[in-house]
Amino acid sequence: MNVEVQSHNQSPISRRRALQLTGASVAAATLAAPLAPAFSQDGGAWDKVFPKSDRVDHQKVTFKNRYGIALVGDLYLPKDRASRRLPALAVGGPFGAVKEQSSGLYAQTMAERGFVTLAFDPSYTGESGGKPRNIASPDINTEDFSAVVDYIGRHTAVDRERIGVIGICGWGGMALNAVAVDKRVKAVAVSTMYDMSRLMSKGYNDSVTLEQRTQTLEQLNRQRWEDAEKGTPAYGPPTNELKGGEPKFLVDYHDYYKTPRGFHPRAVNSNASWSVTTPLSFMNMPLLTYIKEISPRPVLLIHGEKAHSRYFSETAYAAAAEPRELMIIPGASHTDLYDRVDVIPFDKLTSFFTRHLAEGRQ
Template sequence: MIEQNEIVNTVKFQDVPDAGRRNLLKMAGVGAAALSAASVAGAPAVAQSNNEWDKTFPKSENVNHQKVSFRNRYGITLSGDLYLPKNRADQRLPALAIAGPFGAVKEQSAGLYAQTMAERGYVAVAFDPSYVGESGGEPRSVASPDINTEDFSAAVDYLGLHASVDRDRIGIIGICGFAGMALNAVAVDKRVKAVATTSMYDMSRVMARGYYDALTPEERTQSFKQMSQQRWADAESGTPKLAGGLPETLDGVDNPVIRMYFDYYKTPRGFHARSVNSTTGWTVTNPLSFMNMPLLTYIKEISPRPVLLIAGENAHSRYFSEDAYKAAAEPKELMIIPGVDHVALYDRLDVIPFDKLKSFFDQHLSA
């Protein structure tokens, strides 16, 4: 899904006319899934060979990479890219499980984070969540606050059994929409010693309430009515209807949200053929479970393990990190990157604070 809780940094929410605000709120809430893109319904994409570099970022010569797979507790096989520091000898290293953004695949932002943290001494696995990318699960192009939370713990299962990993030093990084799932996972999975998020937002909140919780009860009810009717249509056809994604060009498109995401997902900067947000859309009924199941109800139970929340100063999603910071218990830290918008933290190596991420995990995943 395109993260609709973001506008390019030259546009402030309060500067958008009332009609435009209503449209943005609808996109961020129920319509959020409709702006996303996904692989067509059917089986997961065929995995690439270990020798074929299929990422949106250059391969590091300081890291070993391999394709891996593991199962979650619902029996779904997840596909991952494992990055290991070269010259690690027989050391057992700290490890990170990484996923996001919501609607992206491991060959995009999560893989960049994993490879970069491996350069800094970590074993890191970037994985495709259930039902998207190269991971299993049918039907395709759906998400679940429960199953996608479980996906993080399944990655921790995998890392804890790896010969190069010290299972007592495992952390999580969640990017964008998967930041909320990451926090939800760490609240219950006490094996995880520290969690960091970038460009975080709470998928259940934004789908249920819209931007700034401005979706009206009437709009929420109407959305449920529409999706309830869509369920009958899907059941009759046997194939869930896809919502549709980003336009193929920006001709005539003035909406700054769409333009910003187009610049990442539909251009060589971030396009990937398996990415939900680069192609054809989530299912129309995708928001249902998110709208009814709050993700961050037990965020305080992450404590006493530390939380680091990172957001761009100009990101329209910034308030999600700020509110999560207020809700979390100590130890916690909120880092705002000056002059940066939401998507910049996907792939811009000049602004993603990898040194901060390293120092945070070095401190809290120490032997």
């Protein structure tokens, strides 16, 4: 067991009891008209929210998941790779983001450090396929990670016996779920992880009562009648808009998704929203049911000391089997681990995957 804290002055973060976001309220807070997918088969003009590295090669790639949905990803390869077969990483997240944002930054940075990496747009979002748009699914989005493994494991630059996964924010929970069932993956790291099934079914800090959950399900199922009659899902007001008085973590989301720091027109959280009924499948399909089955493969959980979401990683760590590590970053908020390169522990990620994806290790 390994719990790593980079400070001896850690204090518990306060829990906002007043925030009892159910699945419906999460959806209601993140709704707007969706964008159609835009398929591009080459690298094209640099459209990321982070600078392009001159130490890696970049390529836009397209492949299909097990359900036949076309996924679009950004493949990053170290320029000094020569003819070697390298370890590889599938990188996804955050929930409502696109590959041009946080996952692309992680992927490019890890490619600079010697890994072949692929950041992808999940099904129904970004440049990936699937209709209607801006739908999330605990099953299909778990499958998306395995589809990346399918693709990257067949690349000529990759040693398919040395594949790892990085999941960020809401795709951290998806990543853990995928690795539990996909034994081809040899190691997994999650950063500022959200368990979206827990959040949507129980609210923040598990504060939703059975009565509130029942009311939410009744509301969502009434919405299904309306969607069925219209033939299209309902969407609502834009996500991450501020009216004043919001908790700090919502202000932090706005600061990343709605400003030049991280805005991207294809991101649900920047310029669109989820369908109203997106929470339904999350509310009775817990993502981390089989987290123990990741063992004996290693799990690394990274979270900010001051993140409102820190308890997700703490309870996932408690539920996981050895070998497992929990790394708490002093002073860091949830979104600091999206793009603050001086805060994200890339050295730790590098050493973790170098050790556990070592050549000849099974």
